[in-house]
Amino acid sequence: MTRILEDLAATIVARRGAEPDTSYTASLLARGTAKCAEKFGEEAIEAIIAATSGNKTELRAEAADVLYHLLVMMTARDVSLEEVLDELSKRTAMSGHEEKAARRP
Amino acid sequence: MTRILEDLAATIVARRGAEPDTSYTASLLARGTAKCAEKFGEEAIEAIIAATSGNKTELRAEAADVLYHLLVMMTARDVSLEEVLDELSKRTAMSGHEEKAARRP
Amino acid sequence: MTRILEDLAATIVARRGAEPDTSYTASLLARGTAKCAEKFGEEAIEAIIAATSGNKTELRAEAADVLYHLLVMMTARDVSLEEVLDELSKRTAMSGHEEKAARRP
Amino acid sequence: MTRILEDLAATIVARRGAEPDTSYTASLLARGTAKCAEKFGEEAIEAIIAATSGNKTELRAEAADVLYHLLVMMTARDVSLEEVLDELSKRTAMSGHEEKAARRP
Numbered sequence: 001m002t003r004i005l006e007d008l009a010a011t012i013v014a015r016r017g018a019e020p021d022t023s024y025t026a027s028l029l030a031r032g033t034a035k036c037a038e039k040f041g042e043e044a045i046e047a048i049i050a051a052t053s054g055n056k057t058e059l060r061a062e063a064a065d066v067l068y069h070l071l072v073m074m075t076a077r078d079v080s081l082e083e084v085l086d087e088l089s090k091r092t093a094m095s096g097h098e099e100k101a102a103r104r105p
Numbered sequence: 106m107t108r109i110l111e112d113l114a115a116t117i118v119a120r121r122g123a124e125p126d127t128s129y130t131a132s133l134l135a136r137g138t139a140k141c142a143e144k145f146g147e148e149a150i151e152a153i154i155a156a157t158s159g160n161k162t163e164l165r166a167e168a169a170d171v172l173y174h175l176l177v178m179m180t181a182r183d184v185s186l187e188e189v190l191d192e193l194s195k196r197t198a199m200s201g202h203e204e205k206a207a208r209r210p
Numbered sequence: 211m212t213r214i215l216e217d218l219a220a221t222i223v224a225r226r227g228a229e230p231d232t233s234y235t236a237s238l239l240a241r242g243t244a245k246c247a248e249k250f251g252e253e254a255i256e257a258i259i260a261a262t263s264g265n266k267t268e269l270r271a272e273a274a275d276v277l278y279h280l281l282v283m284m285t286a287r288d289v290s291l292e293e294v295l296d297e298l299s300k301r302t303a304m305s306g307h308e309e310k311a312a313r314r315p
Numbered sequence: 316m317t318r319i320l321e322d323l324a325a326t327i328v329a330r331r332g333a334e335p336d337t338s339y340t341a342s343l344l345a346r347g348t349a350k351c352a353e354k355f356g357e358e359a360i361e362a363i364i365a366a367t368s369g370n371k372t373e374l375r376a377e378a379a380d381v382l383y384h385l386l387v388m389m390t391a392r393d394v395s396l397e398e399v400l401d402e403l404s405k406r407t408a409m410s411g412h413e414e415k416a417a418r419r420p
Contacts, residue, residue: 005110041252042252045252051142052142052363052364053367063175064192064193066149066175068196073156073164074164079164088110143360143361146360150255150258150352157262157263217407247362247367250366254381257355261388264348266393269392270402273402274399277399280362280381283366289371289374289378294375297375298323302322
């Protein structure tokens with residue numbers, strides 16, 4: 001399963017600047033960062049509701065939507081998946097409460 | 106960079122059920138799904154604000170927080186990263202507007 | 211301007227249980243609390259984006275949407291505007307940091 | 316109950332520009348719009364979770380928090396309660412699905 005997210009990220013980056021009517025991703029990016037952030041926010045809310053109401057099937061689908069729209073929002077601002085995973089990696093190298101302390105100075 | 110997310114997901118799953126004071130992840134999971142969903146929501150809001158205000162450094166950090174807290178919220182509901190990536194993978198096999206149409210029946 | 215919110219709240223409560231196709235409010239309430247919470251969340255995200263990007267006209271419109279959808283979500287759970295304003299009133303009787311301390315025990 | 320929200324809005328506006336350590340509201344406004352929007356977002360998420368999980372007492376408290384933080388976020392951007400209620404009032408003059416259609420052109 002390891003390359004799914006990387007492949008999706010590459011596809012999204014490749015669609016930036018493409019004709020808006022050639023793909024959903026291209027049309028979203030063409031509408032600007034605020035619209036991409038709005039869509040990400042909507043999916044985050046739906047994931048929260050699915051988690052709270054205990055619907056596993058829906059949470060699985062909404063979590064996938066969150067990942068896709070997070071990548072689109074990042075792409076709108078030129079932030080790469082590699083940078084974000086690198087950031088995560090540094091934190092994972094630490095552990096437990098020390099890690100939390102480091103993140104919230 | 107490929108295994109960072111998978112390793113983090115495995116670490117989070119391993120901490121479920123551990124003593125809450127042994128790690129931040131264990132303490133979060135011990136407080137229940139609603140609390141995990143709340144923390145995920147807070148990070149999603151911070152990522153949206155970072156993206157909208159154009160702060161790349163902050164967006165990178167917030168996106169990492171979103172990924173971590175998404176995994177925690179999924180773990181609280183027994184949804185695995187593998188299932189979610191599998192869901193993403195099915196969608197990526199489709200493309201463009203057809204894919205969007207399939208997701209939103 | 212004082213009775214606008216109270217009148218709107220009364221209208222929303224009156225539409226609960228009405229035929230879904232008679233009004234937008236009735237159709238929203240007929241779809242259940244989770245859908246009402248989702249719509250409230252979408253408007254909250256849009257208000258956050260409008261505030262962050264500095265668009266006053268949009269923030270005014272989104273804040274109105276937030277108030278309307280907050281009332282709908284409250285109605286879905288039988289929480290009245292009167293109860294919520296009463297709660298606010300108790301807090302306003304306190305002041306400054308003491309008030310915050312009282313809210314977050 | 317009619318003047319509670321108006322009185323609170325006036326108090327918040329009056330605290331803008333006050334010394335941050337004199338009140339929670341003043342300290343929040345001093346930290347800027349993004350921080351006010353973040354706090355509003357956190358309360359919105361908590362209200363969504365309370366509504367979804369069916370906790371009426373919590374929803375009442377969270378709805379009060381949403382109203383307070385919405386007013387603070389509006390104040391940070393010089394949007395008045397009067398303007399927002401005026402906007403709501405225009406919509407309420409319309410009804411049902413026509414009103415929805417007018418809002419979402």
